[in-house]
Amino acid sequence: MTNYTLEEKDSFTVLGIGTEIKSHYTDFAGINKEKADFWQTVSQDGTLDTLKAVATNDYIFAVNEAVNNKMMHYAGVMTEETLPEASRIIEFPKGEYLVVKGEGNTADELSNKLAGIAFGQVLPEAKDFAYVGGPNTTVEMGQRNGVVFGEMWIPVVRK
Template sequence: MTAYQIETKKQFTVAGLEMTINSQFNDFAGINREKTDFWTRINTDGSLAKLVSQAKDSSLYAVNEVVNNKMMHYAAVLPKNEQVAADRLIEFPGGTYLVVTGTAASQEELTAQLTGAVFGEILPQLTTYSYVGGPNAVQMQAVDDKFQGMALVPVVMN
């Protein structure tokens, strides 16, 4: 099984550009295609660069959340201040998180690797903790032509 840790994290809020995922929850190929198209669009149209210019640090977040029964995906950053131009502020509560780290050649590869490990491998086998909803994210940074990061998934003790 992929290595993971259970850690206590402080509350934090990210500012994000949003998209609604239209694929079914179990259509992983469709979901990944929609996310790839979204990241391509925001990279091309300059909206991601504008968001990153308002960031407190160099971390970028790929966030997933269900809002009003809709699956949402965000490109997000920790904002420098509350005057950030974004579609939504996403609050991550303080508490217990499942944390999985990794490195990959691209943002897309890192996000897929970590999300797959969390939801396809670790959570189905984890007996002491459960994910009961709320936003989850992959926090990443570019380091030496690679992307390093960690999946952050809020969990509760069973």
């Protein structure tokens, strides 16, 4: 099985600016394209820089959350501040998280790779814990040697 850990995390809040994902939840190519287009837009129009300006650390969060039966995707940062253009304050609960670490040539590649490992390999094979919903996130933590590195954090419960 792929390298992962279970880690206890304190609750934390991510301030996010988001978009509704319209593709069917099994249309991974469509979902990935919508997310890539969203990230290109927020990177180019200054939205991501606005978020970074109020962040308490250098981490960039790509958050997935079901809200009112809609699949939402957010660009976010950890902060205590709010912004008028922010669309959601995302509360992550205190508890155990599945953490998958990795790297990619781009933030998109990192996010897709970590989601594929977490949802395609680790969770289906897990015997003693399960994801039961709630927000999950890819955390872009930085760059080294020309690659983006980070982690995926998924809240889980013991079976």
